[in-house]
Amino acid sequence: MSGKSTSIPIKPLAKEFDKGIAVGKYPVVDLRLSEEAEYSHRHDYHFFILQEKGIFHLEIDFEKHQVKKPSVIYIAPNQVHRVIKGENVELCLLAINNENMHPEYLKLLQEISPTKPLPLDSKQLSLISQTFLLCINLFEERESKLYQSSLKDSCNTLISLFLAQYLERSKQADTLSRFDFVTRAFKLALEQHFVKDKQPAGYAQKLNISVSYLNECVKNTTGFSVSYHIQQRVILEAKRLLFYSSKSVKEIAAELGYEDYAYFSRLFNKATGMTALTFRNKNRD
Incomplete structure (x- = not known):
């Protein structure tokens, strides 16, 4: 590009x-x-x-x-x-x-x-x-x-x-379950804190509930665990930076809160099925 x-x-x-x-x-x-x-x-x-x-x-x-x-x-x-x-x-x-x-x-x-x-x-x-x-x-x-x-x-x-x-086209407020409300609150917190907080425990603490209950709510509502949503939000931001910026993979890893560059590379590969550099090159104009 x-x-x-x-x-x-x-x-x-x-x-x-x-x-x-x-x-x-x-x-x-x-x-x-x-x-x-x-x-x-x-x-x-x-x-x-x-x-x-x-x-x-x-x-x-x-x-x-x-x-x-x-x-x-x-x-x-x-x-x-x-x-x-x-x-x-x-x-x-x-x-x-x-x-x-x-x-x-x-x-x-x-x-x-x-x-x-x-x-x-x-x-x-x-x-x-x-x-x-x-x-x-x-x-x-x-x-x-x-x-x-x-x-x-x-x-x-x-x-x-x-x-x-x-x-x-979505659930009305009066039909939302307790699980729905907790999931919404988690997603709002995730958007604000995904760079610094990568563990479910941090979000459970912010919402004043247990980790197991947070996982139960999120999985019941979305079909996926809290850890999955955290990972997907990080990967989305990584994709944005890889595609729309000239920062190195190591710089992007650091910006997203990963001091261990190798760990971030493995995480990206596992989540997307390709390396970060392959993703960047594949999407380059």
């Missing part, structure tokens, strides 16, 4: 969007002309996409998606992604930082991430399209005395509509 950096590129909002919100409607050709869209990168903000028509091809954390129907797409700040191509696509886009998001919505997004594109029926498409149009119109009314507050409120309404689509 050409143009590798020493770390995964993080694209901040442009300076003209210093209030932490950007919203607009674009044909996909505009994205194809942007190197930011074509090359793998990640943002320091939340990205909400409404595909109104066309066929959209994108890649999120090594998984390719071909979106053929009107759909909503959510990309979290930590996810590496790129636009592959679009065919007669029209997109509405919202980029928003943590500070402008309703705390409850931010928490729910953390719980449901990572997500995949979700198709919409005509009624859902109409409602979300109209709300996007409202946000776009308010975004352009920069001279309004209530500009920031009205824009923020309307964008959070839009986010709630995105969340509703994802939540409808």
Whole structure:
């Protein structure tokens, strides 16, 4: 792959969007002309996409998606992604930082991430399209005395509509078991601590439960052990760094909390079926 950096590129909002919100409607050709869209990168903000028509091809954390129907797409700040191509696509886009998001919505997004594109029926498409149009119109009314507050409120309404689509396809809060709640809490803790904490005991302590009960909850809910999820989160970050940065395997191992470079190499090989260097070379453009 050409143009590798020493770390995964993080694209901040442009300076003209210093209030932490950007919203607009674009044909996909505009994205194809942007190197930011074509090359793998990640943002320091939340990205909400409404595909109104066309066929959209994108890649999120090594998984390719071909979106053929009107759909909503959510990309979290930590996810590496790129636009592959679009065919007669029209997109509405919202980029928003943590500070402008309703705390409850931010928490729910953390719980449901990572997500995949979700198709919409005509009624859902109409409602979300109209709300996007409202946000776009308010975004352009920069001279309004209530500009920031009205824009923020309307964008959070839009986010709630995105969340509703994802939540409808997952278990409702009133049907979640104790196992589900513990698993959600574990996954949130894992995202925050996977570099420093590689043992189930550390997460059990954070949740004030026993290791055996944590394992029981997570395995009952997901089919996999706590150790498996810890390993998979580490391997995902290793893949990101191998693919999108020029750091050596030894440097990546250290960054992910492994002083024993040989142990990390064996772990990666066992988890992926190939060495770290083979993975890097295989995915190089």
